[in-house]
Amino acid sequence: MSGHVSPISLYLTIFMALMVLTGVTVFAAFVDLGQFNFLVAMIIAGFKASLVIWYFMHVKYQSKLTKLTVATGLFFLVILLGLFLVDYGSKALTGMPPLLN
Amino acid sequence: MLDKLKIPERHYLNNGHGLASWLLTKDHKRIAIMYLISISVMFFLGGLFAVGIRLELATPAGDFVSADAYNKFFTAHGVIMVFFFLIPSIPAVLGNFLIPPMIGAKDLAFPRINLLSLYIYWIGGIFTLYAMLSGGVDTGWTFYTPYSATGSNSNVVPVALGVFIAGFSSILTGLNFIVTIHRMRAPGMTWFRLPLFVWAHYATSLVQVLGTPVIAITIVMLGVERGLGFGIFDPARGGDPVLFQHLFWFYSHPAVYIMILPALGVQSELISTFSRKTIFGYSFVAFSSLAIAVFGFIVWAHHMFVAGISTYAAMVFSFLSFSVAIPSAVKVFNWTATLYKGAISFETPMLYAYGFMGLFAIGGLTGLFLATLGMDIHLHDTYFVVAHFHYIMVGGAIMGYMGGLHFWWPKITGRMYSEFFSRIAAILVFVGFNLTFLPQFVVGYLGMPRRYHSYPDEMQVLNVMSSAGASVLGLGYFLPVLYLLWSLKNGEVAGANPWGASGLEWQTQSPPLTENFIEAPVVDHEPYEYEHVVAKEKHLV
Amino acid sequence: MSNAVAHADEHAHAAHHPALQHHFDTMAQQKEAAVVGMWVFLLTEILFFGGLFAAYMVYRIWYFDAFAEASRSLSLFWGGLNTAVLIGSSLTMAMAVRCAQTNKRTATVNWLVLTMVLGTVFLGVKVIEYADKFEHHHVPGYNFQWAAHEAPAAGEHAPAALAASEGAAAAEGHRELSLNADQLQLTTQIYFSLYFTMTGLHALHMIIGIGIMLVITWMAYKGRFDEEYYTPVEMAGLYWHFVDIVWIFLFPLLYLVERHV
């Protein structure tokens, strides 16, 4: 009845992984990857966030409904950012400049 | 002849007396009653501002109030009606009262959070009203930047903060409903046995939970720009005012579905009860609610076709906007099919249901006009838009609310209102509504812009019609206050199931017990099984 | 069917835990409701910060150079340290929940206190950073000043050419600043407006989190929890981890826009 109890070693492993990944993301920022710097940073951050969600927040052991709730949040975040890009991205492509003067 | 019905001895209304028993209650039904009173006050206040608007527009010259005051009038009208009346209306009153009994639960999952949401609503309301009365706001309910960020010197931040606060009340209601519907259903109450009213509220709650935080953060950004001099939306500081519109409509288009979805749910209950038939295509109607909720999030930029979005984005959003019409149309067609060969009767709630169908259809179809790029260039910011959304919000959402209130009034209070006066009121509302808003389509098409306090002389006839209609409409809304209050003491005792409806909420006494049911119900039949109920009635007669 | 229900009912009454509220049948149902409720709340938080991320995205696309410049003025040391501190506090929070699950009262209290200490360290570092911004006039508003020496190589590009020149410069590998001093003054201010809004709201969430934890720690100290009922600790944990996740994104978005030049 008391829910899943994770071993301490798992928590330590996750913690170490998060620290190492923090180091990696700082390191990657100093390497010139052109357009890919941003992508790499976001992938690493996304991976770190997933570790926290999955293990620290116990989503791995929760009901399908909880998993679905998390997925819903991410889905609508993607809709928000994605459709903003439809406008701002296409403006950038068609050379519509920002408002500076 | 049956024995004369009596109000049961024990029920939620007499379980505890005194102010504290109300203000500290955790009973979803009492919280719903307090919401009912609060939003009625707000409806009245919003209505007063509408009277001001229609008085001004009765003559072409701007002679009743100054242009400044007029701006404050329509802003106050919009803010109050949208954020403090329509958004809480059906969910916080009818949904709050009915969802637990409909699914066979004792209460919502989080009764204390439910009470908290009411208090937050009050705080937001008082805040907004105070700011409104001590100077007012003139930005319109949309708070568009850059005017709201740097131009206007009215109480923008306090009012926006009030809306921000009220948003949390809406979020908490939605959160409560979602968890309740998932986790509190009685044994045997499967998803496909849920009343469509509950499905509609589930979809509404999703929108509340997903959309409201975005308006909250938008208001925060507006607040720091205005209050602390940050640069975010102000073009003079390199910002993009269109970004504000994007963020605003990311919430506010879905928000229009917060207002209409619950009404669609009420409509399904009314149509099936008063035609004594199972809803045609139950699962289509159920899923169309979800589809509307999801599609509602991908069409927002149709409010911004002429605001400076890219042509490409305009095409995408125009196309997507058309897709919302599909699930809406599914519902209307299925209701029509439900009526077909039904044993239809014309009690008051059904009159509202009929009104709803036609007005919702007109509102939705004119939405499609507006979603058409070429049309919108002509019609944007004219009275055509005003007419469009009033057909849906007043003709749809408020009709649904009134219909639902009349339908469940005997459940809520245990007594019936006067059938005669209530029919008169329903007819007045329908006639008054059309007289008010039909001319606005025409005058908008002719080019009358919204939000001005004067207009060319040629447009006076249509505007006078509109103002005249508004007074009929006002009468139609005022009449129920009288006969509903009258019914509280003098109404005929209704009994558990005066309409012979099939939902679980009718299986318990009226007014219900605090725990809703004496024994926890177990559901063993499909929804809307009227064959069942009809057979029982025949037996009684 | 109804038999099973009656049975479940009896069972619930027999095991009646003092923390079971009347409208739930079992502790399991109550706990599951709380977990889902909390996640639905976090869902709203995702979209709350989502709105900010959207604004950030738009301006980062438009004013990339200003964002890169301004981002380089942040201290990587403090930012990195804070990231480590916050991840550490997630670990201690996870430990606190674990100890609550296994009914170790003192350990739960200790881990919670340690989490709050780390949270306070984070806020302390934030204060140092904010103070630094005040000193350099990097707080948006009427005193905002992006000093000229911080804006090297101010080109004379016409604003309309901004988007195009940016792309071209990126292709060459070494970018030349596409904004003149005046434009940099405006657009770095947008960066800092977002910086303060984002980190400020994040810090506010942390302060609320610490406040919640104070209450929970007191409850744990009073022995309110056991293996059957430790939901408040778990909820506080979820909230705290979420705040950590937000920072995991804020760190690269704000501190690491373009560090390799």
Ligand code: HEM
């Ligand atoms: C078939 C579905 C719908 C479509 C395609 C649609 C389309 C549109 C479009 C394109 C506009 C912008 C007009 C303009 O400003 O130029 C608009 C405005 C509006 N619509 Fe709808 N609509 C639909 C349903 C609804 C519903 C269900 C509601 C409310 C319950 C609603 C409420 C509004 C409001 C309030 C505005 C005006 C907002 C303002 O500028 O103040 N619409 N609609």
Ligand SMILES: [Cu+2]
């Ligand atoms: Cu819309």
